[in-house]
Amino acid sequence: MSRITERFARLKAEGRAGLVTFITAGDPDFDRSLQILKGLPAAGADVIEVGMPFTDPMADGPAIQAAGLRALNKGMTLPRTLELVRTFRDDDQETPIVLMGYFNPIHAYGVERFLRDAKAHGVDGLIVVDLPPEEDDYLCLPAREVGIDFVRLATPTTDDKRLPAVLGNSSGFVYYVSIAGITGTRAPDFTAVEGALKRIRAASDLPVAVGFGIREPEQAAAVARFADAAVVGSALVDLVAQAEAGQGNAVALVLDRVKALATGVRGARA
Amino acid sequence: MTLTNSLRTQPDERGRFGAYGGRFVAETLMPLILELNEAYEAAKADPAFHEELNGYLRDFVGRPSPLYYAERLTKHLGGAKIYLKREDLNHTGAHKINNCMGQILLAMRMGKKRIIAETGAGQHGVATATVCARFGLPCVVYMGEVDIARQAPNVFRMKLMGAEVRPVVSGSRTLKDALNEAMRDWVANVEDTFYIIGTVAGPHPYPQLVRDFQAVIGEEAKRQCIEKEGRLPDSVIACIGGGSNAMGIFHPFLDDDGVRIIGVEAAGHGIETGQHAASLTAGVPGVLHGNRTYLLQDRDGQITEAHSISAGLDYPGIGPEHAWLKDIGRAEYVSATDKEALDAFQLLSRIEGIIPALEPSHAIAHAVKLAPTLPKDHVMVLCLSGRGDKDVFTVAEALGEKL
Secondary structure, eight states: OOHHHHHHHHHHHHTOOEEEEEEETTSSOHHHHHHHHHHHHHHTOSEEEEEOOOSOOTTOOHHHHHHHHHHHHTTOOHHHHHHHHHHHHTTOSSSOEEEEEOHHHHHHHOHHHHHHHHHHHTOOEEEETTOOGGGTTTTHHHHHHTTOEEOEEEOTTOOTTTHHHHHHTOOSOEEEEOSSSOTTSSOOOHHHHHHHHHHHHHHOOSOEEEESSOOSHHHHHHHHTTSSEEEEOHHHHHHHHHHHTTSSOHHHHHHHHHHHHHHHHHHTTO | OOOTTOSSSOSOTTSEETTEEEEEOOGGGHHHHHHHHHHHHHHHTOHHHHHHHHHHIIIIIOOSOOEEEOHHHHHHHTSSEEEEEEGGGSGGGBTHHHHHHHHHHHHHHTTOOEEEEEESSSHHHHHHHHHHHHHTOOEEEEEEHHHHHHTHHHHHHHHHTTOEEEEEOSTTSSHHHHHHHHHHHHHHTTTTEEEOOOSSOSSTTHHHHHHHHHTHHHHHHHHHHHHHHSSOOSEEEEEOSSOHHHHHHHGGGTTOTTOEEEEEEEEETOGGGTOSOOHHHHOEEEEETEEEEEEOBOTTSOBOOOOOSSGGGOOSOOOHHHHHHHHHTSEEEEEEEHHHHHHHHHHHHHHHSOOBOHHHHHHHHHHHHHGGGSOTTOEEEEEEOBBSGGGHHHHHHHTTOOO
């Protein structure tokens, strides 16, 4: 059983939803992103998404675009991202790590080599935004072969006709994108999201995490009432930007916010 | 039915030209791209669609464009007989309008109410603004802040025709970032918006449909060459940034083995300096903007900035069909520097009374090198993809002239 599957099974047993947090690898620099990463499980993150910086993140809003460029400007690369995960794994064998990003850096690294190194360094899952099921032969199928979960995004535009294709080779969990739009730009309509989740659950047994546009503990709690996990990304990345602008300590700001979000998520079904 | 011996049946049903092309987009866009593909296939099979498009191409765009014998240029170079396919004489002054007319008719067939586009030099933006004004649809054009500064006349043209020009401040603030921003707009406005992509790139079916709408260039050139010379040309030359004018003129000739096909990329300050836009000459395959193709990128797969004096060639990628044609050896891809393009720009202005855009000046620069080495009975057709009015400020500055 993969670390991701194990974690969601445990959450189910505890009768609560999980908190999935996103940070960009190398933002604001390698050392501080490592400190944030190491602090996340204790702050209440159940699953961690680590963004692989890319120059042209087409599906992301300004916050995550800026985070990627901050990291790249500090010399972040895909090999360094894998090193970040390996270092994290020295102390934590349980928290699932999902790498999230775009295909080109992986293509440049070489798919086979990437999967081998990612597995060896303790990566559990991948979310590659620009690889829809139509392109599964490039990465999804080889990833599943080495035991890395390929987590797919389902969106408000994914209709019933398309849903089986999207769920087909997915594993680990399904990431439901709560808005038709880019990351961190507008707030979701939770009633519509709840309806979408019913459709997904009717078609799949995989746990469903909901993200895009969730910033505050109350929103995370609202999602946690009906989803298996709430995903928060841009709101955390914005805190790093704020710290970089001279207003506080990035590590403390992010971890404090994660604590508040975790409190919201954990209390949601009480 | 597939003709196995034809090079004109690409892409396959997954949008692949050999190992290139495809549909590398976020899930939110996938249903739209599939819907577009269906709508395009239906339009293609509908004679009424072609009749409507051809009517506008004739009466609004001014087609067919002439195939003009460049007599003095031919004599000056002393070799091949050079014909210019005069896309510069189209309404709006470039080939871009051919594609925009096709796409907006398709958009209206699909019931879309709002048009978005990206632009680099501004020619595609102007062409999009033009068709939007003609059919009364709201139009948003994304343009890099850097390009806005160097193409001010085109920005004003778009505004005159009622388009909203949104400056793009992300990334390198040029064409690639304008494309990212247009994609982001599309993801957020999936219900009512049609994205008119300006070149033979992007997710399937764009490389195919843009090529098909531009193929009118090659079809006319083929017919006109036979009328004038009684035979096909020996070579066809075009400049390539994303590659739409080139794909348009190349495609009808792909199965004519005797026709040499040459694409000319922008070598900027020189390939060896790293400051260029020659993705085929100096790039490696990767995935960007919805397709797999040759890209300018570093070892980590990060996209690097392209450079060319011509904003229209300043793009780190290339249409996937060109990538495939390069690999199978059907087309040759060469490059010309900023300096060579500037010289060609001045040469054609002086010797033929035609001020070319900086983009096709790269193709002319290559003809200047190649034509003298060829016999006098060699017929060369060069795609003069646009006129140079938009570039006079850039050229004056490069030549140290104050306007």
